[in-house]
Amino acid sequence: VAGASGPEVALGPQQLLLRGTRLRNTAWCLGLVVYTGHDTRMAMNSRKAPSKVANIERTINHGMMVVIGAQAALAMVCNICYNTTLDRFLGLWYLYPDGQPIHYLLPNWVASWLTFFVLFSNLMPISLYATMEVCNFAQAYFIQSDLDMYDEEQDCPAKSRSTNLGHELGQVSYIFSDKTGTLTQNVMELKQVSIAGAVFGRIGGAAGFQGGDDLDDASRRSPDVARAADDFMEILAVAHTVVVTEDQSGHLRYEAESPDEGALVEAAAGVGWRFVGRRGQILNVQRGSMHDYKTATYELLALNAFTSSRKRQSVVVRRPDGECLVLVKGADNVMLQRAASVDSSLAAHLTEFAESGLRTLVLGRRTL
Numbered sequence: 134v135a136g137a138s139g140p141e142v143a144l145g146p147q148q149l150l151l152r153g154t155r156l157r158n159t160a161w162c163l164g165l166v167v168y169t170g171h172d173t174r175m176a177m178n179s180r181k182a183p184s185k186v187a188n189i190e191r192t193i194n195h196g197m198m199v200v201i202g203a204q205a206a207l208a209m210v211c212n213i214c215y216n217t218t219l220d221r222f223l224g225l226w227y228l229y230p231d232g233q234p235i236h237y238l239l240p241n242w243v244a245s246w247l248t249f250f251v252l253f254s255n256l257m258p259i260s261l262y263a264t265m266e267v268c269n270f271a272q273a274y275f276i277q278s279d280l281d282m283y284d285e286e287q288d289c290p291a292k293s294r295s296t297n298l299g300h301e302l303g304q305v306s307y308i309f310s311d312k313t314g315t316l317t318q319n320v321m322e323l324k325q326v327s328i329a330g331a332v333f334g335r336i337g338g339a340a341g342f343q344g345g346d347d348l349d350d351a352s353r354r355s356p357d358v359a360r361a362a363d364d365f366m367e368i369l370a371v372a373h374t375v376v377v378t379e380d381q382s383g384h385l386r387y388e389a390e391s392p393d394e395g396a397l398v399e400a401a402a403g404v405g406w407r408f409v410g411r412r413g414q415i416l417n418v419q420r421g422s423m424h425d426y427k428t429a430t431y432e433l434l435a436l437n438a439f440t441s442s443r444k445r446q447s448v449v450v451r452r453p454d455g456e457c458l459v460l461v462k463g464a465d466n467v468m469l470q471r472a473a474s475v476d477s478s479l480a481a482h483l484t485e486f487a488e489s490g491l492r493t494l495v496l497g498r499r500t501l
Contacts, residue, residue: 144165149167152175157376157378157388185295185297185298186297187297187298187300187301188301188304189265189300190265190297193261193262193265197257197258200256200257200258201257203256204250204253204254204256204257205250207249207253208246208247208249208250208252208253209246211249212242212245212246212249215245215249216241216242216245219234266296268300269296269297269299269300270296272293272296272299272300273293273296273299276291276293276299277290277291277292277293278290279291288381320340320392321392321393321395321396322340322341322342322396322400323341323342323396323397323399323400324336324342324343324491325344325486325489325491326342326344326348326365327478327479327482327483327486328348328358328361328362328365329351329355329357329358329361329362330476330478330479331351331358332482332485333347333348333351334347336489336490336491341399341400341403342400342403342404345403345404348362348404349404362404364498365496366401366404366405366406367406367418367460367498368460368461368462368496368497368498369397369398369400369401369406369462369496370398370401370402370406370407370408370418371408371416371418371431371448371450371460372446372447372448372450372460372461372462373389373394373397373398373408373446374389374390374394374436374438375387375388375389375394375395375398375408376388376389376411377408377409377410377411385409385410387399387408393492393494397462397494405420405421405426406418406419406420407419407420407426409428411433414432414433414434415430415431415432415433416430416431416432416433416450417429417430417431418430418431429452429453430453431450431451431452431453432450432451433448433449433450434449434450434451434457435447435448435449436448436449439463443463443467444463444464444466444467445461445462445463445464445467445468446461446462446463447459447460447461448460448461449501456500457500457501458498458499458500458501459498459499459501460496460497460498461496461497461498462494462495462496462497463494463495464493464494464495465483465493465494465495468495468496468497469495471497472495472497479495483495
């Protein structure tokens with residue numbers, strides 16, 4: 134794409150926003166609509182949403198068809214009897230004063246059949262549908278007002294999007310799912326770390342990383358541990374693509390591409406490396422406590438995103454003192470192959486973490 138006076142800019146997958154994507158923290162942008170229209174593959178493969186009908190409603194519809202069929206058959210029997218015995222009643226003056234049958238716009242046998250069909254219309258339970266809709270509305274109201282299904286963290290109550298499926302909940306016997314997080318709460322938390330040959334943190338207990346106090350004590354006793362801890366937390370606080378937003382109460386919220394990346398940034402914030410936002414290629418990180426901190430500014434020079442083939446993410450940043458670093462985090466089997474040296478205790482800790490059921494991640498850095 135070339136502007137009126139500016140240079141040409143190449144558009145790639147990083148600039149493509151798929152349908153349903155929300156663009157945030159952007160003052161302005163130039164948009165170009167591509168791959169649109171009814172002839173695109175997405176539009177041609179899309180199907181109309183099927184109507185969701187409850188079992189009880191389907192049963193009532195089938196029963197209504199049986200009632201209508203019986204009503205039509207009963208009207209036909211009465212119609213045959215009426216037309217075959219009509220001559221016997223034409224002589225009754227109080228039914229036919231002029232001795233002639235009534236003439237209709239339709240043929241006599243069709244008009245008489247419709248007459249008998251309307252006479253037997255009280256067989257159709259029309260009020261049953263109205264009663265069922267009132268019950269569905271009441272069930273949907275109770276579902277949306279149930280405090281046990283209210284998520285306080287996201288301020289989101291239960292939503293009944295289809296009122297005619299509320300009574301189906303009690304008929305569910307088996308649920309099959311093949312995706313993690315569909316029926317379970319997919320929460321990523323940093324539980325244990327290996328720094329300078331020692332393990333900090335523990336599994337279980339409260340949510341989040343519980344080894345911050347132990348790490349502070351070890352850092353005060355040993356300058357080597359303090360330096361290694363700062364290098365470790367600096368990677369977590371800088372090497373990511375997290376975007377910072379504010380909730381209704383003014384607290385910072387981290388929006389990440391993956392849950393594990395957001396968990397790492399939150400863990401670093403809990404131990405004194407608090408990522409507070411980015412402006413373009415500038416990242417701001419607060420070091421220290423909430424009341425006594427210093428803000429450090431990092432410039433993002435390059436980003437090599439995580440892919441399934443690379444199994445790692447790399448960033449090149451410039452520190453406030455002008456030093457350029459490459460910060461990497463990725464899978465242990467890929468990172469250890471490229472490490473300058475591997476401590477024997479690190480391999481033992483990785484095995485221990487894996488045997489405990491934790492997902493392992495190895496961090497690396499190098500001065501350019």
